[in-house]
Amino acid sequence: MPSLSFTLIQTQLYWEDKAANLAMLEKKIMGIPEKTEVVVLPEMFSTGFSMQPQKFAEGMDGETVLWMKRVAASKKIILTGSLMIAEGDYFFNRLLWVLPDGNLGYYDKRHRFAFAGENKAYTQGHKRLIAQVKGWKINLQVCYDLRFPVWARQHTTDVPEYDVLLYVANWPERRAHAWKSLLTARAIENQCYVIGVNRVGNDGNGIFHSGDSMVIDALGNTLYHQSIEEAVHTIILQKEPLLEIRDRFPFWKDADNFKIIPKDENE
Numbered sequence: 001m002p003s004l005s006f007t008l009i010q011t012q013l014y015w016e017d018k019a020a021n022l023a024m025l026e027k028k029i030m031g032i033p034e035k036t037e038v039v040v041l042p043e044m045f046s047t048g049f050s051m052q053p054q055k056f057a058e059g060m061d062g063e064t065v066l067w068m069k070r071v072a073a074s075k076k077i078i079l080t081g082s083l084m085i086a087e088g089d090y091f092f093n094r095l096l097w098v099l100p101d102g103n104l105g106y107y108d109k110r111h112r113f114a115f116a117g118e119n120k121a122y123t124q125g126h127k128r129l130i131a132q133v134k135g136w137k138i139n140l141q142v143c144y145d146l147r148f149p150v151w152a153r154q155h156t157t158d159v160p161e162y163d164v165l166l167y168v169a170n171w172p173e174r175r176a177h178a179w180k181s182l183l184t185a186r187a188i189e190n191q192c193y194v195i196g197v198n199r200v201g202n203d204g205n206g207i208f209h210s211g212d213s214m215v216i217d218a219l220g221n222t223l224y225h226q227s228i229e230e231a232v233h234t235i236i237l238q239k240e241p242l243l244e245i246r247d248r249f250p251f252w253k254d255a256d257n258f259k260i261i262p263k264d265e266n267e
Contacts, residue, residue: 001135001238001239001240001243002134002135002136002239003236003237003238003239004037004038004133004134004136004164004236004237004239005034005035005036005037005038005234005235005236005237006036006037006038006039006040006195006215006234006235006237007032007036007038007039007040007077007232007233007234007235008040008195008197008213008215008224008226008231008232008233008234008235009025009028009029009039009040009041009042009197009231009232010042010197010198010199010200010211010213010226010229010230010231010232010233011024011025011028011042011199011200011230012199012200012201012230013042013044013045013047013048013199013201013203014048015047015048015050015203015204016047016048016050016052016055016056016204017047018046018047018056018063018064021045021046021047022046022063022064022067025041025045026067026071028232029071029075029077029079030071030074030075031232032075032232032234034234036077036234037077037078037133037134038077038078038079038080038133038138039075039077039078039079039080040080040081040166040168040195040197041079041080041081041168041197042081042168042169042170042197042198042199043081043082043093043095043142043143043168043169043170043199044082044083044084044093044170045081045082045083045168046064046083046084047083047084048170048199048203048204049116049170049203050084050204051116051117051118051120051121052121053084053086053091053121053122054091056084057084057085057086057091058083058084058085058086059085059086059087060085060087062085064083065083065096065098065104068081068096068098068104069098069102069104072098072099072100072102073100073101073102075100076100077100078097078098078099078100078133079096079098080095080096080097080098080140080166080168081095081096081168082094082095082096082109082142082168083096084122085106090123091121091122091123092108092109092122092123092125093108093109093112093118093122093142094106094107094108094109094125095107095108095109095129095140095141095142095168097129097131097140105129105131106129107125107127107128107129107140107141107142108123108124108125108126108127109122109124109125109141109142109143109144109145110124110125110126110128110141110145110148110151110262111124111144111145111147111148111151112124112144113143113144118144124264126262126264127262128140128141128151128260130161130162135239136163136164136237136239137161137162137163137164138162138163138164138165138166139152139161139162139164139165139166139192140166141165141166141167142167142168142169143167143168143169143170143171145167146167146169146171146179146182146183146186146196147178147182149185149186149189150260151260152165152186152190153189153190153255153258154190154191154192154252154255155257155258155259155260156252156253156255156256156257156258160190160191160192160246160252162190162192163192163193163239163242164192164193164194164195164237165186165187165190165192165193165194165195166194166195166196166197167183167194167195167196167197168197169196169197169198169199170198170199170203170209171198171209171212172207172208172209173208173209173210174207174208176210176212176227179196179198179212180212180214180225183196183214183216184216184220184222185220187216187217187218187219187220188218188219188220190218190252191218191242191245191246191249191251191252192218192242193215193216193217193218193237193242194214194215194216195214195215195216196212196213196214196215197213198210198211198212198213199211200228200229200230210227210228211226211227211228211229211230211231212225212226212227213225213226213231213233214226215235215237217241217242217245218241218242218245218246219245223235
């Protein structure tokens with residue numbers, strides 16, 4: 001059964017400075033010494049968690065998307081992270097999943113952080129994205145989505161819907177306990193690996209982020225955790241232990257059948 005390697009980049013971000021962030025991140029990505037397959041960047045990696053998309057958002061043919069395609073092709077990796085995207089009069093906090101051949105998928109953040117005004121600056125998404133690579137299925141989500149377990153829940157079918165639940169974030173240190181607890185809960189309840197990649201340092205609003213990027217297995221055991229410091233860490237996930245856990249403890253088969261029908265905020 002094929003393994004899958006992820007490199008988590010936990011880093012400080014230059015506030016609303018796209019050029020500086022892309023240069024810094026490219027250096028970190030190109031400097032990854034070991035072979036890796038998926039490189040994960042934090043939420044809004046090119047600007048920080050800014051509520052000014054009118055100034056900094058770009059189209060799907062913009063410089064940051066082109067940068068992701070170039071770096072993914074050069075390093076021969078899948079590159080993922082979220083950024084501000086503009087479509088007509090609408091702005092999205094959009095996670096991109098960029099393949100080395102230039103093809104990509106995307107997920108628009110469903111749950112916007114109204115406490116910081118994200119619901120006023122960005123349009124909500126309506127569709128989940130579950131990417132596939134080497135026989136693995138990866139459910140891609142963004143930050144505040146973590147607080148809403150129904151959106152992430154495995155749908156009950158003949159087999160689990162996905163193997164990895166991945167969150168990119170700008171999650172403040174003052175709520176780090178919730179971040180760590182909810183990542184663990186999502187792994188246990190969905191019987192999957194969970195990866196959470198967060199930033200570190202102060203943002204432009206003086207809010208401190210402790211990182212606490214984590215990888216958790218399907219029993220809730222922590223396989224990797226890094227707080228406070230910048231870090232570039234590669235971890236290889238194995239499919240066989242995951243399948244053994246699901247076979248030995250087939251709790252997923254007892255879950256409620258349901259269907260998510262996203263509702264537009266204006267309905």
